[in-house]
Amino acid sequence: MAGTTTAPKKPIDADVETITVNFGPQHPATHGTLRIELDLDGERIVGARPEIGYLHTGFEKIAEEMSYNQFVTVTDRMNYFSPLCNNFGFVHAVEEMCGIEITPRCKYARVLLCELSRVADHILSVGLGAMDLGAFSVMLWGFVERERLYDIFEHATGARLTTSHARVGGIARDIPDDLIPRIKKFIDDFPATLDKTEKMLSRNRIWWGRTVGVGALTTEQCLSYGVTGPLARASGVDYDLRRDRPYWAYPELDFNVITRTDGDIYARYKVRLDEMRESIKLIRQCLEKMPKGPINIEDHKVTIPSKKDVYTKMESLIMHFKHYMDDHGMDTPRRSEVYSCTESPNGELGWYIISQGRSQPYRVRCRPPCLLTYGAYPEMIKNALISDAVAALSSINVIAGELDR
Amino acid sequence: MIWGIVKIVVIFGLVMKIVPLLVYAERRISARIQLRLGPNMVGLPRWKILGPLGGFHLWGLLQPLADAMKFVFKENFTPARADKFLYRIAPAMVFIPAGLALAGIPFYGEWVKDVGFVGIKPAEFPLIGSWFEGVPHSGPFVIFDSELGVLFVLAASTLGVHGLSIAGWSSYNKFSQMAGVRASAQLISYEAPMFMALIAALMVAGSTDFFSIVEYQNQNMWLICYQPLAFIIFYICTFAETNRLPFDLPEAEPELVGGYHTEYGGMGFAIFFLGEYIAMIVQCAILTLVFLGGWTLPWSETAHLAWGGLAGFLIFFTKVVILLLIMIQVRWTLPRFRYDQLMQLGWKRLAPLAMINLAATAVIGVMMKS
Secondary structure: OOOOOOOOOOOOOOOOOOEEEEEOOOOHHHOOOOEEEEEEEOOEEEEEEEEOOOOOOOHHHHHOOOOHHHHHHHHHHHOOOOHHHHHHHHHHHHHHHHOOOOOHHHHHHHHHHHHHHHHHHHHHHHHHHHHHOOOHHHHHHHHHHHHHHHHHHHHHHOOOOOOOOEEOOEEOOOOOOOHHHHHHHHHHHHHHHHHHHHHHHOOOHHHHHHHOOOOOOOHHHHHHHOOOHHHHHHOOOOOOHHHHOOOOOHHHOOOOOOOOOOOOHHHHHHHHHHHHHHHHHHHHHHHHHOOOOOOOOOOOOOOOOOHHHHHHOHHHHHHHHHHHOOOOOOOOOOOEEEEEEEEEOOEEEEEEEEEOOOOOOOEEEEEOHHHHHHHOHHHHOOOOEHHHHHHHHHHHOOOHHHHHO | OHHHHHHHHHHHHHHHHHHHHHHHHHHHHHHHHOOOOOOOOOOOOOOHHHHHHOOOOHHHOOHHHHHHHHHHHOOOOOOOOOOHHHHHHHHHHHHHHHHHHHHOOOOEEEOOOOOOEOOEOHHHOHHHHHHHOOOOOOOEEOOOOOOOOHHHHHHHHHOHHHHHHHHHHHOOOHHHHHHHHHHHHHHHHHHHHHHHHHHHHHHHHOOOOHHHHHHHHHHOOOHHHHOHHHHHHHHHHHHHHOOOOOOOHHHOHHHHOOHHHOOOOHHHHHHHHHHHHHHHHHHHHHHHHHHOOOOOEOOEOOHHHHHHHHHHHHHHHHHHHHHHHHHHHHHOOOOOOOHHHHHHHHHHHHHHHHHHHHHHHHHHHHHHHO
16 A cells, blocks of 8 residues: 555646645644655645555564464554454454354443444544644544543553453453443433534534535445445445444344445544444443343353462363463464454454464454555545645544554 | 833733733633633742742733743754745744734824823823923824824734745745745735725725724714624634634644744744734724724713723723634634635635625715715
């Protein structure tokens, strides 16, 4: 994807004198370290060449030296918008590889936390989009809600951002009972913020002027670039892994897949807002339906046994010992490859894992949703103005950590 | 002579006090809008001499002072390939026109004979009062008193945009350069409707002199009642004139980094900043004088003479401050226009409206006379 060229370096119309501008890597609108080389004719963009790799961290390579559960801590560092979705997405792939069926309570708990993360992601990306177009206050209203979500995450996982909450075969800790009223209070209050945002922007003529018809992608373009998530749904691609490749408790829950047809920034903004309302619906259902029972599976070749068992039962002691020994750990298939994907807030988050029977993966490859979307970015801003490039960039919601990995 | 210096000192001293307060107000109001607290800590130092007041937070009122200190001590960075001379004088070219425009703004009507200004009789102060013995006692409280009034102020404040363009061009930075181009393009697109709106108001009042305009409004109704459309157009253009959101295109941060002041730090930036805020005060003062009756009140023809003129002074300032607060509120709520949309708004919406308004005013004026 790096160096994708949409316009020839020399413009076709040789009479037009263009200037080349480095948009990033230290530009305030890039929200991370992205670089786009723009060829400008006045303020009009005639060519755009996104460059990635400024935040390359070697996360995928690190995985080869880590056991599966250790790598969970790296997945949340990839995505600072919705770390829990990455945590659970990765262990979901491992579970598919090993053929592990998680407990019903765990299924609901994961959906609950993932949907809370989805809200946290969307409210921030809507806010950042508004901030880049000058409506700074909307971003901070969203941040207040995000702060409350962080508190909920902290209560549930012990950390605000680097949650590292998933374990293969379960969750690090069960959902605490006193968290439920907090989540209930949050989902009761949260729609008011959404309404406030809508009141501020949805019928604002300046907002319309900046977003309607700007940065649009057609359905065909979305399909050919592999765009997924809210952007694809805003362009009329009716594709949501939660429904189309059901996992966890999603098949048992009732929710709608939001689609719009315009494909522009306004449609993305509306899709994100409506998805947050759907997420609230899902969270409410999860809280109602979440069954009692164990959160982790009982197979201690996968999950660590409880401390009590370790001290009293020999079998458990051995298992515990194996989990914490180098190169022992959990059982994995001798020779296996798996591609598994979940619907992260930004789109299809895929994990491609090759196992050779060791406790460490042989190779892990991540398919971050924003990487492929970012590939379509030059298409969005063709012949647009610089201001539109900024608006389009924030509507993609590029998460640089995930993009460069 | 001495009277002139006093006026300069008083007016500039006053405005230089208002600007930090305005910055403070802006930060606190924006904080309220955004569910934050804003600056509330910088207050009195913990010196023993201050007694129990030492360490009092003072609601963060000294924050602008701290900011100013920071600007003074920051490095004045100059890019290696910048045009050094133009780069250095550009902030002044924003600040000086703003100050010039301020000189034409009358802060209060006249020096009431034997009553003194703002309730202070010269005779009560033997030392200073003796300086004023020979001063003609009916000079209006304006630094540059001219019959051109409005025209002078507008001409001066319009010059400010050259500073922005020059800052953009001389910085040797592509983003700054684009901001400079934007600033001049913006100028063309809003000044036409702005002036046409103003002319319609001036036609009703029949003068370009601020004193006559205010006097007319004192005798009749405020001009906003005769010219509501002109008021709205002028107010919208005010936002563009002062580069405030939703028209802050030359310094649109997410698009052009910092716009024309990308490369400026320290006092260079501070002077741009100061110029912008003074321009805001000047524009709101014009609006107050031309449309909102200046220092008069609608229900009383003599209210502004009370307390030896202090009342008029306060009335005028209250109106200016209300307009400024509306500007702040708008800035923190609306998104930003796009470059071409501003031009469209200026040329396709506001300019025809202002023109129609102007023509209608002229026709009605002639019909009423005949």
